[in-house]
Amino acid sequence: MSQAATAEEPAVSQAAPKAHRNRLSAGFFKFVLGRFLLIIPTVFILVTIVFFVMRATGDPISAAMGGRLTPEELQRRIHAAGYDRPLVVQYGEYLGGLLHGDLGTTLTDNQPVIQILVRYGAATLELAILALVVALIVGIGLGRVAARHRDHATDAGVRLFAILCYATPVFFLGLVLKLVFSVALGWLPSSGRSSLASEMQFSRLVSPTGLYIVDALQLGDTQVLGDVLMHAVLPALALGLLTAGVFIRLVRTNVISTYNAGYIEAARSRGVGEKRLMGKHAWRPALIPIITVMGMQIALLLAGAVLTETTFEWKGLGFMLSNYLKARDFVAVQGIVILIAVIVSVVNFIVDVISALIDPRVRY
Numbered sequence: 001m002s003q004a005a006t007a008e009e010p011a012v013s014q015a016a017p018k019a020h021r022n023r024l025s026a027g028f029f030k031f032v033l034g035r036f037l038l039i040i041p042t043v044f045i046l047v048t049i050v051f052f053v054m055r056a057t058g059d060p061i062s063a064a065m066g067g068r069l070t071p072e073e074l075q076r077r078i079h080a081a082g083y084d085r086p087l088v089v090q091y092g093e094y095l096g097g098l099l100h101g102d103l104g105t106t107l108t109d110n111q112p113v114i115q116i117l118v119r120y121g122a123a124t125l126e127l128a129i130l131a132l133v134v135a136l137i138v139g140i141g142l143g144r145v146a147a148r149h150r151d152h153a154t155d156a157g158v159r160l161f162a163i164l165c166y167a168t169p170v171f172f173l174g175l176v177l178k179l180v181f182s183v184a185l186g187w188l189p190s191s192g193r194s195s196l197a198s199e200m201q202f203s204r205l206v207s208p209t210g211l212y213i214v215d216a217l218q219l220g221d222t223q224v225l226g227d228v229l230m231h232a233v234l235p236a237l238a239l240g241l242l243t244a245g246v247f248i249r250l251v252r253t254n255v256i257s258t259y260n261a262g263y264i265e266a267a268r269s270r271g272v273g274e275k276r277l278m279g280k281h282a283w284r285p286a287l288i289p290i291i292t293v294m295g296m297q298i299a300l301l302l303a304g305a306v307l308t309e310t311t312f313e314w315k316g317l318g319f320m321l322s323n324y325l326k327a328r329d330f331v332a333v334q335g336i337v338i339l340i341a342v343i344v345s346v347v348n349f350i351v352d353v354i355s356a357l358i359d360p361r362v363r364y
Helices: 002-023 026-037 039-054 060-065 071-081 087-099 113-148 153-167 170-184 196-202 212-219 222-259 262-269 274-312 317-326 330-358
Strands: none
Touching: 026 039, 026 330, 039 087, 039 330, 060 071, 113 153, 113 212, 113 222, 113 274, 113 317, 113 330, 153 222, 170 222, 170 274, 196 212, 196 222, 212 222, 222 274, 274 317, 274 330, 317 330
8 A cells, every 4th residue: 555655656746847847838938929929910000000090180290289380380390300291101101210219209399209208107117016016905805805705794895895996087086085185184195206305315316217116215215215105105096996996806706706616615525614715725716817807907007097197297108198198299199109008018918928827728
């Protein structure tokens, strides 16, 4: 009997590495390459749509400066910029510029679009990361609570909270948060990324990243770090709760589904406690759909960032996109939209790869 057990142990120990190797087989790398190559047509189609839609109302210079220039000066600028040429020629030149990293120059403030993306992109990235942290903490935490107390008052309250989160417009939620925590209670700042004193401290940095939390850590000043975090609380809450509502319902549904699976019933019949069933057996499989949906939620976060940054005067890409849309600066709008499209495509690619690694149901 002991010899049989001994003989089985090497077989089991060899099976696990073999299964692991299968996940990193040639088929897996072919799957990754195929998903990566899909980024190119996705971005290309969006670039094409944005280019022609932006010019549906005329050339960018007429849209941005038509009422502020004389007809002669307007025509001179249109000709100098090449906007009087056929659209196909303009489109070809625009694609050529993209391949060389040239996104054009803004019409309203005459800055290279690439500089706008670098300068304000860090602020949007920081806000999106903080909002995602809020969404995961609130969504996963309350989703587990709702699943554990299924069909009780706690579950009903959590589900109602989830509906309010994703049904409330982000700008309205932002205004409510400002009225409560900034105006009524005076606990948190109502706008901006930091105070003027902190901005002056950041100017001392030789190589600032634009991520204020990272820059505050570089300074080693806890007061600056605290100031930055206090300014970030309300925007991160407003944007994060929008996504948290989706996560709450997703976590609750998947945990309940997994909790009723056959292998959970088998573990329960062996005397495994409910807390262990929830924490170890039902929870981990329920994470797989959450990771898959997270890629789509990044697009929702970036879309919500436009209204969030405008509400809190958080000077990121969303804030600048709103300003450039008001000024009808289509060149700047094109560049920002293209960057957002690239980010969403890359994030979805990463999520697809992670899902393929952890989900045994994915075939390639």
